[in-house]
Amino acid sequence: MFEKLKNLKTYEAGKPIELVVREYGIKPGEIIKLASNENPYGPSPKVIEKVKKNAHLMHRYPDDSFYELKEKLAKIHGVDKKNIIIGAGSDQVIEFAVHAISPKKVLTAGITFAMYEIYSKQVGAEILKTPSAKHSLNEFYEIYKKEKPEIIFLCVPNNPLGECIDAKDVFDFIEKIDEETLILIDGAYQEFASYKDKSKEIKTKDILKYKNVIYTGTFSKAYGLGGMRVGYGISNEYIISNLHKLRPPFNITILSQIAASEALEDSEWVDMGIENNFKEMQKYIDFAKKKGFEYIESYTNFIVIYIPESTKIANKLLKKGIIVRDMASYGFDALRITIGKPEENDKVLKTLREIS
Amino acid sequence: MFEKLKNLKTYEAGKPIELVVREYGIKPGEIIKLASNENPYGPSPKVIEKVKKNAHLMHRYPDDSFYELKEKLAKIHGVDKKNIIIGAGSDQVIEFAVHAISPKKVLTAGITFAMYEIYSKQVGAEILKTPSAKHSLNEFYEIYKKEKPEIIFLCVPNNPLGECIDAKDVFDFIEKIDEETLILIDGAYQEFASYKDKSKEIKTKDILKYKNVIYTGTFSKAYGLGGMRVGYGISNEYIISNLHKLRPPFNITILSQIAASEALEDSEWVDMGIENNFKEMQKYIDFAKKKGFEYIESYTNFIVIYIPESTKIANKLLKKGIIVRDMASYGFDALRITIGKPEENDKVLKTLREIS
Numbered sequence: 001m002f003e004k005l006k007n008l009k010t011y012e013a014g015k016p017i018e019l020v021v022r023e024y025g026i027k028p029g030e031i032i033k034l035a036s037n038e039n040p041y042g043p044s045p046k047v048i049e050k051v052k053k054n055a056h057l058m059h060r061y062p063d064d065s066f067y068e069l070k071e072k073l074a075k076i077h078g079v080d081k082k083n084i085i086i087g088a089g090s091d092q093v094i095e096f097a098v099h100a101i102s103p104k105k106v107l108t109a110g111i112t113f114a115m116y117e118i119y120s121k122q123v124g125a126e127i128l129k130t131p132s133a134k135h136s137l138n139e140f141y142e143i144y145k146k147e148k149p150e151i152i153f154l155c156v157p158n159n160p161l162g163e164c165i166d167a168k169d170v171f172d173f174i175e176k177i178d179e180e181t182l183i184l185i186d187g188a189y190q191e192f193a194s195y196k197d198k199s200k201e202i203k204t205k206d207i208l209k210y211k212n213v214i215y216t217g218t219f220s221k222a223y224g225l226g227g228m229r230v231g232y233g234i235s236n237e238y239i240i241s242n243l244h245k246l247r248p249p250f251n252i253t254i255l256s257q258i259a260a261s262e263a264l265e266d267s268e269w270v271d272m273g274i275e276n277n278f279k280e281m282q283k284y285i286d287f288a289k290k291k292g293f294e295y296i297e298s299y300t301n302f303i304v305i306y307i308p309e310s311t312k313i314a315n316k317l318l319k320k321g322i323i324v325r326d327m328a329s330y331g332f333d334a335l336r337i338t339i340g341k342p343e344e345n346d347k348v349l350k351t352l353r354e355i356s
Numbered sequence: 357m358f359e360k361l362k363n364l365k366t367y368e369a370g371k372p373i374e375l376v377v378r379e380y381g382i383k384p385g386e387i388i389k390l391a392s393n394e395n396p397y398g399p400s401p402k403v404i405e406k407v408k409k410n411a412h413l414m415h416r417y418p419d420d421s422f423y424e425l426k427e428k429l430a431k432i433h434g435v436d437k438k439n440i441i442i443g444a445g446s447d448q449v450i451e452f453a454v455h456a457i458s459p460k461k462v463l464t465a466g467i468t469f470a471m472y473e474i475y476s477k478q479v480g481a482e483i484l485k486t487p488s489a490k491h492s493l494n495e496f497y498e499i500y501k502k503e504k505p506e507i508i509f510l511c512v513p514n515n516p517l518g519e520c521i522d523a524k525d526v527f528d529f530i531e532k533i534d535e536e537t538l539i540l541i542d543g544a545y546q547e548f549a550s551y552k553d554k555s556k557e558i559k560t561k562d563i564l565k566y567k568n569v570i571y572t573g574t575f576s577k578a579y580g581l582g583g584m585r586v587g588y589g590i591s592n593e594y595i596i597s598n599l600h601k602l603r604p605p606f607n608i609t610i611l612s613q614i615a616a617s618e619a620l621e622d623s624e625w626v627d628m629g630i631e632n633n634f635k636e637m638q639k640y641i642d643f644a645k646k647k648g649f650e651y652i653e654s655y656t657n658f659i660v661i662y663i664p665e666s667t668k669i670a671n672k673l674l675k676k677g678i679i680v681r682d683m684a685s686y687g688f689d690a691l692r693i694t695i696g697k698p699e700e701n702d703k704v705l706k707t708l709r710e711i712s
Contacts, residue, residue, distance in 0.1 A: 182357060255609070
């Protein structure tokens with residue numbers, strides 16, 4: 001019955017807090033989870049208030065036209081509502097794109113966001129990866145010329161490594177690619193990258209000039225709404241209207257829609273989170289430098305540090321109630337640590353100094 | 357780029373309240389929306405409280421193993437957690453099933469839940485329908501023998517008509533179907549049907565005996581959580597583990613998971629809603645009888661009444677701020693009206709008496 005699924009694996013998410021609680025007997029309040037690049041400050045207090053005020057509406061289906069949310073997003077990005085599709089996380093927009101094209105081949109960086117591969121395998125695509133782990137647009141182009149993949153995924157900046165290619169290089173690259181190949185620019189961490197360095201900023205409006213480019217954004221990171229599953233795609237009307245054919249009705253919850261819409265009203269809160277992120281990230285950089293550990297310069301809300309025997313270190317941290325991402329599964333002797341709140345980072349760094 | 361989508365249409369949801377507000381200048385508070393089979397009583401107050409208390413967790417990804425929710429569902433249904441998959445509405449479980457099999461042909465009742473057809477068309481399947489609008493298992497069997505569809509959808513009870521085949525007939529039917537054909541039993545309104553008539557109750561535990569049957573349930577109707585998008589599938593471990601390969605991580609929100617789990621704790625609230633539903637439905641039956649209008653006996657939270665010139669009537673209702681579903685698009689001169697709260701039904705019936 002399920003012939004076509006025989007090469008697919010089930011996705012396993014990171015260890016939830018509940019599991020650590022059960023396994024090590026650590027109180028939930030004492031656990032520090034810096035493994036999933038969640039925004040440690042959460043959403044704006046105004047968003048929390050608004051959701052509480054509307055919690056009695058949970059029996060109502062959401063506005064399936066996303067009138068208000070799209071209106072606000074369109075204004076911010078300088079595009080029309082018709083250039084926007086809403087997804088349950090930007091993940092779902094990626095899913096629409098992959099399923100809409102059903103590519104034979106797709107092309108990604110050596111190490112990048114796992115969902116590109118997961119969705120592409122669902123439609124039986126071959127996954128081509130650049131030899132380099134980080135994004136090398138030269139390598140992308142060489143493979144593109146030879147293999148002509150139908151989708152190219154650029155993660156700008158890249159999760160789980162944190163590096164970021166320049167916006168100018170992205171657009172130069174786009175110019176060289178035939179219109180038969182869709183280029184998906186995943187901007188899940190763009191708010192962080194463009195804050196740190198303007199040359200990383202992808203101007204979404206400029207995407208519309210191209211027949212074959214889509215940008216995806218999310219409320220999960222800078223806006224602190226990871227658990228509410230709201231993302232979006234921005235592209236020309238032709239692409240967006242086609243992806244809409246695959247969007248199931250009511251694909252985000254009524255409270256998610258209310259939360260995302262309200263989150264766009266409090267840019268100060270978002271800026272505060274991003275500013276603190278890089279201030280706190282410096283503590284990890286200082287630690288790495290002092291220890292003589294290599295790290296990847298990060299344009300996101302996490303940092304990858306090459307800590308010898310990372311698996312052992314990750315396990316030691318876990319027993320102390322600190323959850324980070326071990327990069328061993330990627331063949332890296334390194335940890336990916338989400339930048340937490342000051343007190344969380346201080347505790348993590350204190351522990352790391354003791355055990356690494 | 358989107359060759360395979362050329363025969364697909366974009367789904368258009370029913371008129372949202374916002375549209376009526378804009379078009380007819382009626383105050384949002386005065387609009388009565390009985391078009392989408394939402395639970396007029398909403399979720400249990402305990403659910404609302406719990407969601408408010410946890411609204412500050414919106415930045416956290418949900419437990420992707422659904423530990424607590426599955427534990428409770430398993431207990432209620434007398435199955436193991438491994439027999440359960442969680443979806444963003446039962447819609448998504450239907451999507452998993454269709455995409456997992458990629459059928460060439462599927463079989464449904466003449467008029468039934470639109471998503472069977474929408475998802476099936478996405479994978480290019482031919483949609484076979486019984487000549488009768490309502491479920492006729494004889495017709496299903498005749499077409500099955502001739503056409504050998506890979507999926508058969510039974511909507512028990514049926515949306516949007518409201519009729520319900522007996523559970524015994526469903527199981528007799530299953531026995532006659534080869535194991536190569538998946539039978540999907542959509543129980544979105546089962547709580548209503550089994551309350552009204554025990555002979556309609558699908559015992560989910562009995563599903564597990566079969567290699568090729570899956571049951572889908574939802575929190576959108578009896579539990580009053582339509583806007584939160586939580587549903588589930590129950591089947592044998594083989595089917596469930598295969599569908600899990602297509603489930604994206606974090607496919608329901610953290611607040612949806614909390615809400616659904618809490619909703620299972622307040623069965624009194626659910627029973628109250630169902631009891632009132634049938635009490636209030638009687639008012640519509642009395643109205644139809646008095647007017648000499650035919651109606652379909654309903655095992656759900658809505659009723660289909662054949663009201664002459666239904667489109668005209670629906671528009672007249674709309675101008676008075678009452679939204680119901682006109683069945684003209686199905687070729688029926690009838691309205692489908694969701695059973696609302698007493699005061700809503702009284703107002704709708706008063707208006708209907710005047711204009712029909």
